Amino acid sequence: MIYADKTVIVTGAGRGIGRAVAAAYAAEGAKVVLAELDADLGQEAAEKIIAAGGHAEFVPCDVSxxxxxxxxxxxxxxxxxTVDILINNAGISNPHSAGFYELSADVWDKVLNTNARSVFLATREAAKFMRKNPDGGAVVNLSSTRSLMSEPNTEAYAASKGAISALTHAMAVTLGKDGITVNCISPGWIETGDYNELREIDHKQHPAGRVGKPEDIARACLYLTAPENNFITGAQLVIDGGMTRKMIYEP
Structure with a gap:
């Protein structure tokens, strides 16, 4: 259990990918701090980890x-x-139903501040402690395949995820001298609801043959933050079942 002496912060850990990531580190012996805006979800996630024999603490946090x-x-x-590992997972999509022409500056700022600015701020603060560690530290930022491709009317979300990808390589270069690696993961379709409700066509459209699960992302986080993988930094790992490599034309 290579994480037995590590302290890990996971933002947005109350549900979905963040919750799976927190549980994965706890299962490997880490002390996990679950940062979450929704107190009920955050506390529930922490209690579930504790009940399974892991070490977890919920800390309420609005990353905006x-x-x-x-x-x-x-x-x-x-x-x-100290802080050894930071997983910047918290984020929101465009919290509006209006299209491009109705997108307000306030909503734009809310999405960018929550998704992208928080990545910089949390990494800045965590790195102050990581750089004092004998073996440095590791940061993983959750971007999205939306940093590479888009659907209509997702400008704020796409911009925030593109910013995360760019911040990743910028911070990797800056923090390398302090022994801190910074990488990002860009998930595609990761089903956080009822997996059994997915249709056959949902799975078949993926070259990998299935829709992703939160645990797919959790395993990647464990890989990127393992001490022996400290040669990996500034990387963007796309985990999407091959969808961004698939040419799609309408008939």
Whole structure:
């Protein structure tokens, strides 16, 4: 259990990918801090990990607010002595039903601040402690295949995910001298609802033959943050069952 002496922060850990990532690290012996805006979901996720024999703590956090990110990281370092791994997972989609012409600056700012600015702020704060560790630290940012391709009326979300991808290589170069790796994962269709309700066509359209699961992303996080994989930094790992490599033309 190579994570037995590691402290891990996972943002947006109350549901979906974040919850699976937190559980995966806890199962490998890590002390996991689950940062989540929804208190009920965050506490439930932490309690489930604890019931399974893992070490978890829920800390409420709105990642769109700088002061709450600073407090989250400071609390983790004070409670556990340091921060070893940060998984920047928290994010929102376009919280509106209007199209391109109705997208307001306020909504744009909310999406960019929650999704992209939070990645910079959380990494900045965590790196202050990681650089003091004998073996540095590791950061994984959750981007999206939407940083590479789009559907209509997703400008704010696409911009935020593109920013995360660019921030990843920028921070990797900056923090390399401090022994900190920074990578990002760009998931495609990862089903966080009832997997059994998916249609056959949903699976068959993927070259891999199935829709993704949160655990697919969790395993990638474990890989990217393993100490022996510290030669991997500034990378963007697309995990989408091959969809972004598939040429699709309408008949």
């Amino acid at each position: 607010r700088e002061e709450e990110i600073v407090a989250l990281v400071a609390h983790t370092a004070n409670e556990y002595g």
